[in-house]
Amino acid sequence: MVKIKFCGLVRKDDLMVACRLGVDFVGLVLYARSPRALQLNDAWELRRTLPSSVQCVGLFVNAHPEHVHAVHKRLGLDLIQFHGDESPERCLLSSPLPFWRAVRMQHAASLDQAILDFDLQAGHRVEVHKKVSCEAFLVDAHAKSAYGGTGHAFDWSWLESSKYRPGRLVLSGGLGPDNVKQAIQQLQPWAVDVSSGIQGASPRVKDAGKMEAFVDAVRSANCDNFYQKAH
Numbered sequence: 001m002v003k004i005k006f007c008g009l010v011r012k013d014d015l016m017v018a019c020r021l022g023v024d025f026v027g028l029v030l031y032a033r034s035p036r037a038l039q040l041n042d043a044w045e046l047r048r049t050l051p052s053s054v055q056c057v058g059l060f061v062n063a064h065p066e067h068v069h070a071v072h073k074r075l076g077l078d079l080i081q082f083h084g085d086e087s088p089e090r091c092l093l094s095s096p097l098p099f100w101r102a103v104r105m106q107h108a109a110s111l112d113q114a115i116l117d118f119d120l121q122a123g124h125r126v127e128v129h130k131k132v133s134c135e136a137f138l139v140d141a142h143a144k145s146a147y148g149g150t151g152h153a154f155d156w157s158w159l160e161s162s163k164y165r166p167g168r169l170v171l172s173g174g175l176g177p178d179n180v181k182q183a184i185q186q187l188q189p190w191a192v193d194v195s196s197g198i199q200g201a202s203p204r205v206k207d208a209g210k211m212e213a214f215v216d217a218v219r220s221a222n223c224d225n226f227y228q229k230a231h
Contacts, residue, residue, distance in 0.1 A: 001222045002184050003191035004215060005057065005170065006198065006206070008036035014206040015046050019054055021215045024191070026054055027081065030071055031061040031147065035203035036195070040074060047075045057081050057100070061147045065094040072096055081138065083147050088118045091134065098135040100170060104142040108158040111139055115164045136168035138193060151196030153179075159187055177213035184221035192218060 006018045007027030018026055028043045029036045038046070043058075050056055058077040060068055061084035068080065080095045083102040091099060103114045118134050139159065141152040153174025159165065171189040176197030184192065198214055200207040 002189060002218055004218050005191055005193040007193055008195040010036055010038060010204040012046060012049060015049060017208045017211055019051055021212060023054060025057050026050060027057040027059050029059045031059060043075055055079055059083050062086060068094040069096055092132055095132050098133055100136045100138050101134050102138045102140055104140055105154040105158060106142045108161055111162050112164045115166060136170050137166050138170035138172055141173035156187055177210055177217050180214060181217045181221040
């Protein structure tokens with residue numbers, strides 16, 4: 001079954017809708033330049049209301065390792081998502097947890113190159129970081145002016161030509177209720193991630209109807225996949 005991540009939640013009301021819908025992950029943006037950025041105290045208020053069934057993902061962009069550790073200590077994150085230009089070594093040093101590495105897709109080889117970079121770095125981990133690993137790769141559209149959350153998609157055929165596609169691939173970038181089922185059928189990702197596609201009147205507001213429609217579309221695709229495998 002394809003898992004669901006809602007990212008960029010700012011309001012408690014939106015968080016409660018996400019929980020009611022049964023999403024698997026909620027992403028809190030801890031990058032000050034994002035229109036969906038959260039102050040640490042506000043992030044804590046959201047974090048403390050999450051049930052244990054929903055994993056909390058902290059999104060960072062080019063943050064200092066000490067900052068990442070301090071934020072995790074305050075919030076008790078379940079996962080960390082690196083969405084900037086962090087090197088594999090920087091990710092390993094920054095994260096006290098298994099993490100997701102975002103790959104901003106500039107061309108067909110972007111994902112394969114990122115995976116090879118992490119494979120090369122794996123042999124150079126220091127002892128204290130042996131339990132830290134890249135749990136999933138999240139693919140997103142590339143934009144010069146922003147680190148994700150743009151609402152734009154990339155060429156999905158690039159993923160179909162990948163030589164080293166990971167088992168845990170998180171599809172992001174331009175997804176919404178109208179195209180997520182097609183994306184799942186075409187690419188069979190491990191999870192899908194949405195932010196702009198469930199946006200309301202502003203980047204800091206989610207639309208409950210879009211949130212529900214997105215979840216319904218993913219579950220419809222999951223049902224289709226289950227039926228096809230059963231027959």
